[in-house]
Amino acid sequence: MSEFVTVEKRDAVVWIRLNRSHKKNALTQDMYRAMTAALQDAEADESVAAVVLTGSGDSFTAGNDLNDFLAIEKLDDSAPPFAFLYTLSQLSVPVIAAVHGLSIGIGTTILLHCDLVYASSDAQFSLPFIHLGLVPEAASSLLLPQQIGHLRAAEMLLLGDAINASTALTYGLVNRVVAAEELEATVTDVAGALAQRPVAGLRAAKKLMKEPAEPVADRIAREAKVFAKALVSPEAKAAIAARMKKKS
Numbered sequence: 001m002s003e004f005v006t007v008e009k010r011d012a013v014v015w016i017r018l019n020r021s022h023k024k025n026a027l028t029q030d031m032y033r034a035m036t037a038a039l040q041d042a043e044a045d046e047s048v049a050a051v052v053l054t055g056s057g058d059s060f061t062a063g064n065d066l067n068d069f070l071a072i073e074k075l076d077d078s079a080p081p082f083a084f085l086y087t088l089s090q091l092s093v094p095v096i097a098a099v100h101g102l103s104i105g106i107g108t109t110i111l112l113h114c115d116l117v118y119a120s121s122d123a124q125f126s127l128p129f130i131h132l133g134l135v136p137e138a139a140s141s142l143l144l145p146q147q148i149g150h151l152r153a154a155e156m157l158l159l160g161d162a163i164n165a166s167t168a169l170t171y172g173l174v175n176r177v178v179a180a181e182e183l184e185a186t187v188t189d190v191a192g193a194l195a196q197r198p199v200a201g202l203r204a205a206k207k208l209m210k211e212p213a214e215p216v217a218d219r220i221a222r223e224a225k226v227f228a229k230a231l232v233s234p235e236a237k238a239a240i241a242a243r244m245k246k247k248s
Contacts, residue, residue, distance in 0.1 A: 021057025063105030
């Protein structure tokens with residue numbers, strides 16, 4: 001585990017905070033391992049309704065610690081950074097990102113795997129891979145054009161242009177931009193709202209949203225199977241009964 005990642009469970013929400021502020025929360029192998037373990041624990045805990053990813057100090061994360069990254073002996077899909085990305089991308093638990101200050105490299109690409117993203121007005125998003133002679137990671141070459149369009153993605157990935165919070169909002173990279181002092185309270189409120197929803201329903205809905213593209217008829221059939229299973233669950237029965245009682 002890493003001393004630079006703190007994990008706290010607040011009721012039904014797990015907060016994962018990068019805590020290496022003296023290095024702008026630059027990520028090391030140990031930090032990736034700690035985050036992966038925290039995500040796996042959250043996924044295994046059926047009471048968890050949401051995970052929040054955030055940073056300490058004045059930044060979300062400056063990306064990979066290059067010295068540490070270059071020291072990885074075997075850079076394949078089992079290496080800590082990629083193991084983390086696989087875990088994050090396959091979670092059924094909803095993930096919220098609270099972004100402030102610098103969000104460089106993987107600090108931006110991991111947002112493509114989050115379900116809700118909130119940014120402070122001082123947030124800066126940058127994908128400088130091309131400046132280093134590198135290529136995009138975290139499936140960002142696929143997901144970023146899908147999310148913001150090819151032309152905008154090309155500016156970020158081929159030119160390496162940084163964008164500010166208001167531009168990220170216009171592009172659709174973030175849900176909302178708030179003042180820096182309001183960011184944590186905003187995310188706490190959103191996470192609390194998720195925590196009020198039936199957890200099994202949240203996870204099932206997210207898994208459906210993450211399914212690969214398919215014909216509409218196939219998706220209707222897939223949803224019907226999940227819907228039928230959910231309808232007889234104790235959570236759904238209790239929620240429906242409560243709603244009917246409220247309306248009567």
